[in-house]
Amino acid sequence: MPFNDASQHTITGLPVWDGDGYRGSSSISWSDGRIDSVAPAQKVGGGNAMADAGYARNVQAHAEDDLGLSIIPGLVDTHLHLEYPSTTVADTFSWGLYTPPEEMSLHVLANAQECARFGVTTMRDMASHAVEIAVSRALSEGVIRGPRVLADGEVGMTAGHGDLFTPPRAEQRNPVADSPDECHKLVRVWARQGTTGIKIYLSGGVLSLGDKVAWRNQTRAEIRATIDEAHALGMQVAAHCHTTDSIQIALDEHVDSIEHATAMTVEQMQCIAQRRIPVAPTLLVNEVIAYRSSAVSAIARDKARKIIEGRNPMFRRAAECGVRFVLGTDACKNLVAYGDQMEEVRLMSKIFGWGAERTMAAATSDAADSMRIGDQAGRLIAGSSADFIVIKGRPWERIDDLDVNNIVAVVSKGRVVSGSIEGLRG
Ligand SMILES: [Zn+2]
Incomplete structure (x- = not known):
């Protein structure tokens, strides 16, 4: 052909x-x-x-x-990460430091193509930098063959969840923003490069090195500046939230999607459902980190175990409240492989108590709608x-x-x- x-x-x-x-x-x-x-x-x-x-x-x-x-x-994964080695390496953290961007772009492309072979034909990279943005654009312009990749530029703080994927003593880091002005500017930088949206962090994370899940990530003024600028430029804002406090900030500040959402109160579930805010539950990744993988640190394992304590009944309740869960896996090769999306979808059905058709819509048409591309994908x-x-x-x-x-x-x-x-x- x-x-x-x-x-x-x-x-x-x-x-x-x-x-x-x-x-x-x-x-x-x-x-x-x-x-x-x-x-x-x-x-x-x-x-x-x-x-x-x-x-x-x-x-x-x-x-x-x-x-x-x-x-x-084809399935639509609203949350994954493509900037990982497509081959097996000992340490993905150091791989990011010694691999030049030209070479990384080929891994990003190979990973996207791997997803497509397993039926994921649209995906959103959830912490994009120049490399992912370049691959996304080359794919959409037909320069290279591969699936549709949306790229959300990352706006986070020094010592935030995103920043701490780079080991703290490494000098080569991805850009961060540490004041409202810097947030405005970084959103504009990503817009100039052609991102489809913006990713922010409202709590700490699991795999980041040295932070705590409960850490506040950025001040309200910084968060507001990012959201204001992104919305002014027609971009959606996705918010990483592992705590009740962070979910509340996401709701107060009107983000466009909530990622993980591992600690919703009933009032928050009702608000999220009523406002139809999409939520990417990333079920499999935390289960793998907590119980299945031997390749993660004891600290990450303990963080994940704490996060998923009581998570399944909480998510079931949220589903009963009508929360709009969409497929979002956090796939990153080692823990959740490119191709594990179908397992995540089956897990969504089981944990939420959803019927097959409701679950399938969350992995196709509604996932596309949540990213405003429902007329083109899903x-x-x-x-x-x-x-x-x-x-x-x-x-x-x-x-x-x-x-x-x-x-x-x-x-x-x-x-x-x-x-x-x-x-x-x-
Ligand atoms: Zn993620």
């Missing part, structure tokens, strides 16, 4: 769930990376419009009951990016079917990036 593939492709006869609902046995056509149409499948031999048009490369699958396959939109509708998964089973009816082992093929921007659709030929 050439890089700019204008010819039309069609899969006919598979059940389609389009991000909002079940469309029945359908015919999905795409060209030039975009969906042309999703229409009810026509009976074979009855003057099939696709066959009449003579599309040599049509893929027809007529025996859906035998195959047990279906088509769903849905199988005409004009949207041709991003979809051919999968065994019906994940909108049985969430356990959403499993990487069931992936038959992934199509990203109209191009097959894993598996094959040729095998579906009837």
Whole structure:
């Protein structure tokens, strides 16, 4: 398939769930990376419009009951981190110090492509700097092949959660902002480079070196300056919050999404639900740090254990209150791999007590809506990016079917990036 593939492709006869609902046995056509149409499948031999048009490369699958396959939109991960080694290294903290940015950009691209192969065709990098922003732009301009990557520029303080991913004695650091003026300026710097949004920290974190989860990150004046500037430039602000205090600041200051949200009070849940603020629960990562990984420090493990004490019943209550959880994993290769998103989605269903279709919307259409790109991603509708998964089973009816082992093929921007659709030929 050439890089700019204008010819039309069609899969006919598979059940389609389009991000909002079940469309029945359908015919999905795409060209030039975009969906042309999703229409009810026509009976074979009855003057099939696709066959009449003579599309040599049509893929027809007529025996859906035998195959047990279906088509769903590619997943949308609203929170991950791509600037990690795509190969195995001993220490990811020092990798960030000795790897030049030119080389890092290739790892960022490889990691994004890895996500796509596992069905994640849209993703937002949640602490972007020049490297991620450059890769995001090169992808959106079609310079290189790969999925859609949104990049949120990071605005945090000296000794804040973001800053402390760089070991404290290292001189080479990512930019920080330590006054309202510096916050205004850093938002403008990121806007100039082309970020899609801004990430702030309102509490300390788990993997950062030397801080405490309860640490205040930035003053109200700094936080207000960042949000004011980002909103003035048309950008959303995502806020990292692990404490009740930080969630309250996020609500008081009107951020656009809450990341982690591991300590919501009932009043906060009600407010978040009523205002429809998206929340990325990052369930798997804290579970892995707390109980599964041997590659984290004892300090990080203890922080994570404390954070997830009582977390599951709290999140269940929040889901019952109507909190708008969307898929957001914190995937970063070592702890939550690029490709673990389907496990996170199954965990969302289990912990929130959600049905399969509600959960699937949170991982596709509503995740895209939460980033204001619902007309371009997360849905199988005409004009949207041709991003979809051919999968065994019906994940909108049985969430356990959403499993990487069931992936038959992934199509990203109209191009097959894993598996094959040729095998579906009837
Ligand atoms: Zn994160």
